Amino acid sequence: MTTDLAEGAGSSPIGAAALSGFDRRSAIDAVRLRIGMAISLGLLKPGERLPDQHEVALGLSVSAITARRALASLAEQGVLVRRRGRAGGTFVADEPPLEVLRELTASPAESQQVHRLVDRRLLFECAVTHYAAVHVTAAQLEELEQLTAEMAASTNWSDYHQADERFHQLVAAASGLGTAVEAYNETLAELYAYFIPYPIEQLHRSNRDHMALVAALQAGDAAAAVEVSRRHVDILHRTMFMGLAAAAPPG
Template structure:
């Protein structure tokens, strides 16, 4: 969702496992190149606009589930190629270039094999998602339901894709935990991590729309309505076939 350079791992002991395992999905790209691709594709597809400010380096790392060093090196590489620009001082940061080089953006494209891999991961997650949601409707505790509701509120007020992604990941992992399915939860989390390695930055408005599914899911879980909960989850995941990068670029 290829192991990063040893220096990255050593410098960042607390990095999510996705940095070393899930990023292998990008056609054996390095972790740095995978991040470059994800940001570059978001720019090519118009999801990140010219002049738009990216979250700070730490937030980019958290939002893309990679190490801070990987994020820093990827952003530095994109800056060297003119895809993003860095500005110092008050109001500074990293911004999408007003006119990113089109040749560079064309090089930052996923292969057909990578698109096929994403489709397979979406199908695998769809199967897992329906299962964990079904059992979560029966087994979720009051405390877990309250936390899920809190996470939907956090996503609703998120102002950028990084903040949203972090809450989104916690939400789905908690739904899986609430299912009480034991080792199956670990398999679900592995699939989720693999798929998250392909996510690219999206406009916060689109993500807020997606959060409506989370809100509906929590309502179904609270009501113990298994059928309704599974239906929400099925639609929430199935749409990824059309809205992840390979669908947007077709």
């Protein structure tokens, strides 16, 4: 679930707590790292156009000024290219400098932090999904279906990620678990702080899990809903952040 991946990664601007796993990097450097890793891993291709600055900010859960400064810095280093005109925008350079990309790597401590967050989310996800199957309302089910349709229609990772976040927050709200939902949302936001761009085709495949979850919730089948969520989050251990280089794409 992209941060979900993925879900997903993956909310409010990154704060000090969310950045603790980034070895106290600044918010700008954290964005630089996430985009650089996506390029190094082949998730963002040479010549590919990035969403506009506002959408990048929303997709990476940072402020607009943080996104703007991070993109400007990467452009100055030749990783990105900015073009003017009707067909302009920000693009991945045809040949991003390898020495710069090598600097945009994560430490083992960062990888460990990601996987601890995935484990924490796994526990939360199973709990909120179980109770959502019991308490979800018809209106919430309708909104969840609309969000899966929105994700299916998304044409870039930023749009998808924003709908993905709303989807998971709504499932949590449907659980009726009170203040525990706040703790879930905090963990989700922390994990989304590590979200890096994925090809939209991979995210669309991930959305099949969302559809299966909605079907289980509609049937009131708590066991099936929990199993969908368990599989969906567990895949983050193999695909998210550091695991991406050697793993199969998120499904």
